Amino acid sequence: MPEPRRHLLSIADLGRADVERLLESARSFAGRTESSLLRGRSVFNVFHESSTRTLASFELAAKRLSAETTSLRAAGSSADKGESLKDTILTLSAYDPDVIVVRHPSVGAAELVASWTRAHVVNAGDGKHEHPTQALLDLYAIESALARLDGVHVAIVGDVLHSRVARSLVRALGLVGAEVTLVGPPTLLPPGIEALGCAVSTDMDAIADADVVYVLRLQRERMDDAFVPSLREYAAVWGITPERLLPGQLVMHPGPMNRGVEIDARVADSDAALVVDQVRAGLVVRMAVLADLVAGPTQTKAAVALAEPVEVA
Amino acid sequence: MTLASRNGRRDSLVLEGRVVAPAQGIDECLRVTVADGVIAAIEPAPASELVVAPAFVDPHVHLRTPGREDEETLRSGTEAAAAGGYCAILAMPNTDPVVDSASVLRGLVSLAREEAVVPTGFMVAISKGQAGDELTEMVELAGAGAAAFTDDGRPVASAALLRHALRYSGPTGLPLALHCEEPSLSRGGHAHEGAVSAELGLGPYPSAAESVMVERDLALAALEERRVHLMHVSAAESVAAIDRALAAGVPATAEVTPHHLVLTDGAVRSLDANVKMNPPLRAERDREALRDALRRGVISCIATDHAPHARHEKEVPFEEAPFGVTGLETAFASLYTHLVLPGELELETLLERMSVGPARAFGLPEPRIEVGARANVAVLDLRAEWEVTADGFRSRSANSWLLGKQLTGRVVQTVADGRVVHG
Numbered sequence: 001m002p003e004p005r006r007h008l009l010s011i012a013d014l015g016r017a018d019v020e021r022l023l024e025s026a027r028s029f030a031g032r033t034e035s036s037l038l039r040g041r042s043v044f045n046v047f048h049e050s051s052t053r054t055l056a057s058f059e060l061a062a063k064r065l066s067a068e069t070t071s072l073r074a075a076g077s078s079a080d081k082g083e084s085l086k087d088t089i090l091t092l093s094a095y096d097p098d099v100i101v102v103r104h105p106s107v108g109a110a111e112l113v114a115s116w117t118r119a120h121v122v123n124a125g126d127g128k129h130e131h132p133t134q135a136l137l138d139l140y141a142i143e144s145a146l147a148r149l150d151g152v153h154v155a156i157v158g159d160v161l162h163s164r165v166a167r168s169l170v171r172a173l174g175l176v177g178a179e180v181t182l183v184g185p186p187t188l189l190p191p192g193i194e195a196l197g198c199a200v201s202t203d204m205d206a207i208a209d210a211d212v213v214y215v216l217r218l219q220r221e222r223m224d225d226a227f228v229p230s231l232r233e234y235a236a237v238w239g240i241t242p243e244r245l246l247p248g249q250l251v252m253h254p255g256p257m258n259r260g261v262e263i264d265a266r267v268a269d270s271d272a273a274l275v276v277d278q279v280r281a282g283l284v285v286r287m288a289v290l291a292d293l294v295a296g297p298t299q300t301k302a303a304v305a306l307a308e309p310v311e312v313a
Numbered sequence: 314m315t316l317a318s319r320n321g322r323r324d325s326l327v328l329e330g331r332v333v334a335p336a337q338g339i340d341e342c343l344r345v346t347v348a349d350g351v352i353a354a355i356e357p358a359p360a361s362e363l364v365v366a367p368a369f370v371d372p373h374v375h376l377r378t379p380g381r382e383d384e385e386t387l388r389s390g391t392e393a394a395a396a397g398g399y400c401a402i403l404a405m406p407n408t409d410p411v412v413d414s415a416s417v418l419r420g421l422v423s424l425a426r427e428e429a430v431v432p433t434g435f436m437v438a439i440s441k442g443q444a445g446d447e448l449t450e451m452v453e454l455a456g457a458g459a460a461a462f463t464d465d466g467r468p469v470a471s472a473a474l475l476r477h478a479l480r481y482s483g484p485t486g487l488p489l490a491l492h493c494e495e496p497s498l499s500r501g502g503h504a505h506e507g508a509v510s511a512e513l514g515l516g517p518y519p520s521a522a523e524s525v526m527v528e529r530d531l532a533l534a535a536l537e538e539r540r541v542h543l544m545h546v547s548a549a550e551s552v553a554a555i556d557r558a559l560a561a562g563v564p565a566t567a568e569v570t571p572h573h574l575v576l577t578d579g580a581v582r583s584l585d586a587n588v589k590m591n592p593p594l595r596a597e598r599d600r601e602a603l604r605d606a607l608r609r610g611v612i613s614c615i616a617t618d619h620a621p622h623a624r625h626e627k628e629v630p631f632e633e634a635p636f637g638v639t640g641l642e643t644a645f646a647s648l649y650t651h652l653v654l655p656g657e658l659e660l661e662t663l664l665e666r667m668s669v670g671p672a673r674a675f676g677l678p679e680p681r682i683e684v685g686a687r688a689n690v691a692v693l694d695l696r697a698e699w700e701v702t703a704d705g706f707r708s709r710s711a712n713s714w715l716l717g718k719q720l721t722g723r724v725v726q727t728v729a730d731g732r733v734v735h736g
Contacts, residue, residue, distance in 0.1 A: 086628055106630030107503075107514050108584035127632060128514030167514055190517060192508035 011171040026288035038067035041098040045071040061286035093117040120293040135168035137281040150177035155207040158216030315458030316432035317425035323350025323731040330363035335661040336669040350731020364693040367680035368400030370671040373616035380409025387428040393641040393708040395734035398691035398724035407466035413438035415457040434460035455485035463490035479537040488540040498522035505578040524550035531558040543567040547592035549602035566674035568614035586627040586634035613670035621710030649722035697723035
């Protein structure tokens, strides 16, 4: 029997079977009530960078699994007083948590955390490197909408250079047999990124072949470093408008959205947009990840089968 | 220029082995007799497994003193140099305070006379506080024994300031050692721009950040007909620029580090803070260009850029870690293991670029194995196999890119300025 997976640090650590198991497990959590699977277990969320949906959904996912959960943000914690990440983790580890979910502005932070603790570590975003649970929830949302992943063509549009979402998603889509094209202004497409196994284009016509147009957030300060001349030009050339979409194309966005910049409000509010489905998927996918790491795949499957269906109002 | 070290005894000893002194055309088994620190006799000797070579000269060392004596002191840094086979080193001025005045320089020289076991020269800043705004008092500094001028650790961003520095310091005859980095291109950069930084999401530090500055600095050196030394060259484009400049007669020398000769940016995938340095590790084509330039002598110096950092400063995520790795105690073995043994570099070339090459670039006495010369000798055991461990260093810091690695070849004895300083 293979060793249970200790951590979720990077999509690069997963195989196709892992991804499929997690998605299946997430699907089984959908529409189920609280599970007692992680009763008596504890999940610490250590967030050294701002977050709305990721933190909220990890907290909720842990609670739905009956785990105790504590969330620490850098602001208001000892990190404010200059405590190193290492000491924060050593301190928290003294409480014997089962899982530490970590978000940090630096590449590789989650991997370092994993080297300092006996807890399972989930990477909730490390700098511009990876955000693996976001990629898994995106796969979940795509599969829910299209009933397949194999052969799906996804165009990821926008600021790839600064996006950990893009880096995880390209890897994840590659694992499940989907095809990826990165599209954006040349200054925001890092040289060498095609090594991840994707096509790269600076021509917006490249989105025409896509089943899914995945829109990345453009941080408003990108003009300051002259990556793009203005939000106006960015929206005009790279913004996703109804006119740029073909019938049947789906639109995704990891949030938070800049309406009127990378995505037209009409698109964001249209039926083609899966944005809310993505948020919802985040909860069950994070439940699946926590359960898989702590209880293990087999026990998770058994427990889910016994759980009660949720009462939908 | 002043090379300072502890005054003391001169030793007498006999060294026997295969003497390899490429600059003198020597490669034979000899017995070298040292009397009172001076080579007194050289005679034929039976075959031996040990190599006796002119000791090494490192033109680029950070001794962290004054200001960060927790990371390195003149004593610990020069003991590390002794263990690495060095008979002379040049220390960088990016300390706290910066070595930008004669009083700080004189303080260091006198401290070196108490503490340094290997003769140490001190480079001084080009600009006050290395802030890039005003020139240091270059004439007074030269008079107080400065080895060369450099703002290493940061570039001279202003072309005008560099031009004035080259002109003004002309009468001192000292070279300017230049850290070539165009800050607007390297800003936010943590790893070489390429597939590895793209995949990892690390801020890219493109080769052009170095090469455009190399081009600028060589153009100014040509204009002012002044000697410049290009530090820690890392990119193929920089090598091409140096090639062109040397062909045009520009008085330039260049150095390369062991880590840029051995590693590529592929090593950064580990996100180990001990492979983070400035300039960053680059691609295989860059490494090949550097090795080729070293073989051809276009790059005539191997410099460690020994940069000690406290353990806690490197136990952080890659992007938060400071740039720099140690190298004094592993330079020879790492290059012997990774370049000489695989047949990529001749032993003779390695020894020349670690010794006479840097000495000539900075006008230091050339270590020579000849009767009447002050003994500056490294004895090397080319068969020794050893593991690099954190507790095996004389340096106060252990931020080595070779931790846990096996190396072949070891410095077993060092004689510096007539004194046995190691072994």
